[in-house]
Amino acid sequence: MSDLQGLMKRKIRMGMVGGGPGSFIGEVHRMAARLDNQIELVCGVFSSDPIKSRRTGEALFMNPSRVYDNYAQMIANEAALSENERMDFVSIVTPNHMHYPPAVAALKAGFHVMSDKPATLDILEAKLLKNLVNETGLIYGLTHTYLGYPMVKQARAMVSNGKLGEIRKILVEYPQGWLSQFEENSGENKQAEWRTDPARSGISGTMGDIGTHAHNLVEYISGSQMKYICADLNIYVKGRKLDDDGSVLFKMSNGASGTLTASQICAGEENALKIKIYGENGGLEWNQMEPFILLHKPHGGAMQTFTAGVDKNNLCDEAYSACRLPSGHPEGYIEAFANLYKCFAQAIRDPEGYSQNKGLVGINEGVRGMAFIEALVKSTNSKDKWIKIKD
Numbered sequence: 087m088s089d090l091q092g093l094m095k096r097k098i099r100m101g102m103v104g105g106g107p108g109s110f111i112g113e114v115h116r117m118a119a120r121l122d123n124q125i126e127l128v129c130g131v132f133s134s135d136p137i138k139s140r141r142t143g144e145a146l147f148m149n150p151s152r153v154y155d156n157y158a159q160m161i162a163n164e165a166a167l168s169e170n171e172r173m174d175f176v177s178i179v180t181p182n183h184m185h186y187p188p189a190v191a192a193l194k195a196g197f198h199v200m201s202d203k204p205a206t207l208d209i210l211e212a213k214l215l216k217n218l219v220n221e222t223g224l225i226y227g228l229t230h231t232y233l234g235y236p237m238v239k240q241a242r243a244m245v246s247n248g249k250l251g252e253i254r255k256i257l258v259e260y261p262q263g264w265l266s267q268f269e270e271n272s273g274e275n276k277q278a279e280w281r282t283d284p285a286r287s288g289i290s291g292t293m294g295d296i297g298t299h300a301h302n303l304v305e306y307i308s309g310s311q312m313k314y315i316c317a318d319l320n321i322y323v324k325g326r327k328l329d330d331d332g333s334v335l336f337k338m339s340n341g342a343s344g345t346l347t348a349s350q351i352c353a354g355e356e357n358a359l360k361i362k363i364y365g366e367n368g369g370l371e372w373n374q375m376e377p378f379i380l381l382h383k384p385h386g387g388a389m390q391t392f393t394a395g396v397d398k399n400n401l402c403d404e405a406y407s408a409c410r411l412p413s414g415h416p417e418g419y420i421e422a423f424a425n426l427y428k429c430f431a432q433a434i435r436d437p438e439g440y441s442q443n444k445g446l447v448g449i450n451e452g453v454r455g456m457a458f459i460e461a462l463v464k465s466t467n468s469k470d471k472w473i474k475i476k477d
Contacts, residue, residue: 092169097126098431101164101173101197103157103188104180106133106142108276111202112179115229116146118423119177124431128152128173131160157188165195174434175200175225181280182287182294186211189226193218198225200430204298204459205452207288209477212449212456219449225437226449227430230302232359233447234422236394236401236408237380241363241370242307243402244382250365253308256336256344258300258361261352265292265330268323282328290459291328293319296359297348297462298455302447303361305454307370310340312458314472317465322351334462337472378416404445453477 100119105112112132119125129152132142136155143153154160157176164172175198178188186206189199205228206212219226232238245253269278280286281295288294305311314337319329331349338344352358359374368384378394393399395413398406408425411417429445457477465473 093174093435098124098175098434099128099173100125100175100177100200101160102127102130102132102177102179103160104132104178104184105130106135106138109179110277114420114423115177115179115202115427117420119427121420121424122428122431125427129154129160129164131155131157158191161188161191161195161197164197174198175430178202183207183285186215189215190218193222193224193226196222196224198227198430198434200227200229200427201452203228203230203302203452204288204294204455205449206456209453209456209460212453216449216453223437225430225433226452227426227433227446228448228452228455229423229426230299230306230447230451231419231423231426232299232303232374233306234408234425234445235372235374235377236405236417237372237377237392238303238307239408239445240380240392240401240405241361241372242309243404244370245307245363245365246309249368249382250363250370251367253310253338253340253342253363253365255364256304256308256338256342256361257363258304258344258346258359260296260300260348260359261355262296262350262357263353263355265323265326265350266353268325270326282326282330284327287328288459289328289463290319291326292330292348292350293332293462294328294459296350297332297334297346298458299359300346300348300361301458302451302455303359304336304338304344304346305451306447307361307363308338308340308342310338310342311454312336312475313339314474315458315461315465316472317462319462319466329466332462332466377418377422408445 131139131154133139140153176192178201192199269275270282316335319332330351334346336344362371371381380392382390393413394409396409454477457475461473461475
């Protein structure tokens with residue numbers, strides 16, 4: 087039996103880098119990966135501290151021999167195992183500066199990679215990683231979570247099918263409030279500590295963290311690329327080293343214009359990502375806080391509400407396949423995240439169909455995200471009004 091035939095008869099085996107004590111996103115990845123019963127966690131290095139890594143492995147009831155001290159050890163040992171035992175891919179859930187090194191090591195050893203976003207610490211690493219992905223022909227996935235929501239897929243299909251006509255205006259906002267106070271030196275907030283540190287987060291804080299989600303959502307739904315931006319990044323909290331707020335004017339390759347705002351100092355806000363997209367014949371509106379609802383506002387007609395659910399409900403095939411429950415039983419963040427892992431497992435099982443898998447984004451979007459961040463910083467520090475995003 088060939089390895090590809092064998093993949094159809096078993097779960098996909100996952101190794102993990104990161105996701106130990108104090109990690110929010112690591113457990114989210116683990117829950118998402120196991121939800122559809124397609125993937126199993128078989129090994130990992132969960133912390134740069136070997137003791138903490140082993141403790142996490144114990145808490146997850148893992149085989150102690152497959153809980154490692156560092157990613158290099160894990161990749162080398164797993165590569166030495168038989169095809170019937172070794173991991174199939176690596177899930178990278180570390181701070182940004184540690185996305186690139188284990189991804190490179192895994193790809194060179196023949197393992198697929200699923201990475202938290204952004205893809206890398208900077209644009210140079212992203213371009214080098216893209217070259218390696220292309221050279222190896224292996225699967226590289228990027229967890230832009232919000233693309234997993236059924237109603238985001240529905241919005242994309244409606245735009246693609248011409249339901250709105252020519253797209254003219256896009257408005258996207260992502261306000262949070264969790265960094266409205268100086269948290270990074272408290273010793274109690276690991277997320278604030280590394281996300282505001284240039285050495286671990288990169289050249290941008292808020293825009294690198296959540297602005298990239300907004301940028302990716304705009305391009306995914308519209309089917310067009312953001313080409314030019316005019317940005318204003320701000321640091322409001324005294325003593326902070328990276329932006330905690332920003333506003334962007336942008337122009338798309340299809341001629342549409344728009345605004346993007348992202349902030350983590352909007353006190354009282356939680357995770358209020360929202361996008362509105364307008365064409366000549368109407369508009370669409372989606373709000374992450376009520377993700378199972380998509381509003382369609384046709385010009386001169388009554389507003390139509392689309393809801394997620396397995397009763398189909400006039401949904402496109404991709405949105406319908408991303409639902410698990412009947413309408414009225416809301417699915418949320420974990421289910422959306424799980425849709426990304428479900429698509430990733432399908433891509434591993436069927437590499438030839440990977441390019442047609444619209445439910446998963448990869449290294450091309452990773453490079454575009456880093457190019458977006460670079461352009462934002464350049465625009466903020468430049469006297470030029472408009473900056474072209476170069477990827």
